Amino acid sequence: MDPNASHLRETRDIAVPAEDEAPLAAHWTKMRRLRSQVDESRLADAEIAVTWAPTGGQHA
């Protein structure tokens, strides 16, 4: 089940007003669509930290 307004109320104690429910759902629908377009081979990476080293190279 997609996270939605009920999910936020039940798990995060966030009281979502009625007028936010539809745009919240629309936002997540869009995020699911964008995520579905991600090439999952690009996720095969053990690292998550992103910082810059003095020479401009990467520094974990």
Added chain:
Amino acid sequence: MLELAAQSIDELSRRIGSREVSPVEVTEAVLNNIGRYDDTLKAYIDVYRDHALDDARAAEAEIASGGYRGPLHGIPMGIKDNIYFADRVTTMGSKIHSEFVAGANATVVDRLADAGVVFLGKLNMHEYALGGTTDNPFYGTCRNPWDLDKSPGGSSGGSGAALASNLTIAALGTDTSGSIRIPAAFCGIMGLKPTYGRVSRFGCFPEAWTLDHIGPMTRTVRDAAIVLDAISGHDARDPGSLPQPPTTTASALRDTLEGVTIGIVEDFFFHDVDDEVARCVWEGVEELRRQGATIRPLCIPGLVDVEWALTMIDTSETSTVHHANLRDRPQDYGDDVRLLLECGELPSAVDYLEAQQIRRRLRREVHNSFDTVDVLVGPTLPIRTPRIGAVEGSINGRSVDALENLIRLVGPASLLGLPCLSLPCGLADDGLPVSMQIIGPALGEQKVLDVGHVLELSEPLGLTRASAYRR
């Protein structure tokens, strides 16, 4: 000669340093403009009138006794109101922090104070920097000096509007997902987002910890370089601060682009862009070619994932900052900000970490592209300047989601922490400014500023400046 309040740091510094002009005269000129126009523009949240004049008199006395500190000495500047001044209110443009007083100056404030800046006050912003309009429900709707019915952009809209209307000589803004570059573009001024970690974030209220930047907003490229040189450099109080000395970009600006290669990623940066915007940017590219640059087409396929990765990271981090207040006092947020914070509560830990993986992979891809080009260039924004209050923007007369399109093209430099300058490159057929963005490799501020400086020399706006606010 331009009126005092319209002059650049570079011009004024020569005149102040030689004592032709007093910091008091300059400060009074700017304060007079604030008094005349800010009721309409709402560029400021708080004006430090008496304090600014005291600072200006102190600068005047110090300079008269031979103690000239450098190009920023006696220069009046406005500071976005999410950057702390000790013992003064910093509101973040919010109701919740309407009485917040920090115990210490932000590092950037200390550095500007050491340089002798005269602080004019705190500039209006989108609430908590969480939006692209500076339509602030608590401190007033900021207006675009080019057209008072149009948005100045955000979240550093007060900074952009003040610069375009000569209500400050220079300003600081902050940029997480475009908040320096968006108002710079809509207000026709310069906005520089430095490399992540180049400028200390200490004493700046966080929007998203791994995306936040403080940077200069000015009327000229050289002025942006002068301010960057003053505020940059390692700060142990910022855990993300790079172990780098301050930059020295202003004294090294180039006047030609011989030997410089400019990359154009046309399928990303020119995809679904208003024709007038594209025309102005391509004319700017041609000018850069005339000034000696080689133009090289590029393809960076991974850019298509920027929107998802940036949204996951930005909204998750922002909502973490605000979680307790969103839970306990949601009614004290503006409606648009509250909704954004609710969106940030949706992603899972897996979503956030996958977004960071995308970020890391894309950083390598873009880093490799700088093996063949010095900078990337494209439009800052794809849309025309929207009307105040509009949730939609326009591309060739077609309505599009404004917020989504504000972030779309500025997203890569945001996500990857790369230095990026937005500067005007022409006027659209409606007379409003259009800007291009110049993206450099990490720590490549000099390259970015060099290209911008050369374009600026061609005077893409001619003598046209904002004037609607004067009527």
